[in-house]
Amino acid sequence: MHPKEKPDVNKVKFGSVFTDHMFKMNYTVNKGWHDPKIIPYQPVTLDPAAMIFHYGQTVFEGLKAYRTEDDQILLFRPDQNFQRLNRSSERLSIPHVDEEEVLYYLKQLIALEKEWVPKGEGTSLYIRPFIIATENNLSVHPSACYTFMIILSPVAAYYPEGINPVRIYVEENFTRAVKGGTGTAKTAGNYSAAYNAQNEATKQGFSQVLWLDGVEKKYIEEVGSMNVFFKINGEIVTPALNGSILEGITRKSMIELLKSWDMPVVEKRLSMDELLEAYNQGLLEEAFGTGTAAVISPIGELIWRDQKMKINGGETGNVSKRLYDTLTGIQTGKKADSFNWTIQVNSLDETTSN
Template identity: 65%
Template structure:
């Protein structure tokens, strides 16, 4: 793969107002593309103007769902340096998703360098206002024009960039969550541990119904017994019970989140007890009843920390920490975002500098 070709965008777009970015609405002037051809491997790495892509209607991604993606961010520090947060973990996980969907592996080190180069090209798009960042979306799609169920022989790897605002425009507010007892997101042996488009499509119906009932998101239970907690929306989930932090263990149907991994590492470095194990919904409601359920929060790239203020399960409703963000949740949010933006010391070696 080696060298990355570059084509300058001759018609750059007007940059959006940083105070009105929203999330995932605006896209920069350039994108990275690399092709895969069976027998040739990954080739023709290039940075080109952001533009529509041409695919045949018979491209296999449209019919058999071979599509994986990642999400990470770039930040500008007060010294105008550009930092990425743990891109090695994203590329490692992308290859795990590739393996599950029979997509050829990528060279992880090369792709980190390619992302750095793309971010350098569009560095002027990185917003600097509080809570903003440049969202990076790498994804791979099957492009072979063929109707028949087998792994594609051709793929495109694309990276696009999007300047985004704070995930919560009015600060972090605990959200109301409905415990989903009917629909299933994923099962062990399926694709729950891969970051693939189909998992998110499977979650939409339950999310729509939850929002129609006044809830922000869904707490997913396991797909077999409908008893054990898995994820909240598209995020990993944590509970502080009697001074100990619990999170569902990775069981083959739960995504190995980069933020999840970071939160566990931080808690251990602070000597806060953290345990990865099966957590039942009954156990959680019992902990609330006896006064030991102290905090609950989701973790993910977009929001970092999303506090849970209420849970509804089988028409039983509980309020956690009086509907307020917990002290530990706030500390975790402040620490991760501080490391990401370079305002706190990165003692764990997570940030990667993008040299100018």
């Protein structure tokens, strides 16, 4: 196998170029998870009756590896990602993986592909673990066979010119998720079901949509595929996890950072009426989304019905900027990691690769 040419990550689209190798292991009812191996990156061959194609039984994760200034490679809270993968799997009736084992396999894969971790401000190696149902059967029941894979993609800075506030449209027609559904799981259908709303927002010149609850269309849940925060009268407010909101690892990290700074943080149900009232009283000071890809996406303007809310003069707020600088600093080793969030990837154990 000849290694691929390393791309200039600043000239390729996010998630469009992949490394030389991938990780793969299979599951069957009789054997459980078995045959873990690192193999050359290659197409996956499936029977047309594979259940993933028909019933959407799949879960995935997204995390990153970072190269530090002294050429170390760091992972950011990968244990949290594999814990969430198992929570998603439980909701989709997929068997759990051993979290410690798959983290070990991931570290081996990255050690093998360490030359693919890009250098440069804001760059990283995006990591996509995922599980698909592979039993060849059209009966409606959980699959008896699965494949777990990890693929890697070098990516550029999400904001090459710095973080800039975006315009957001409040969505009232389409529903992202409801309590008891799959909103708390990272599963494919959640994302494709959001395309219609996103396309409509894009046509109207907005970057994303702000999702409201699926029952009353009243309470704020997420912004696009990110968790959302608001600074209201000095207090940081984020929607409480309610059975339909994804528990973001960046969200969790932001809350822990804010508390360490002795800033008041509240997780609660927040309605659009309350948010508009805070805006009209001059108390809505900042708004931002949080997620793996962007870390923070400041919100400069919200449009709800006939109301336009320009937040912080359309500029990035002080809290947003401080959170972004601190978290990215920890992720890349530029700032001290007093939380023990990062894990260093060491040399490859040759016995684990094929």
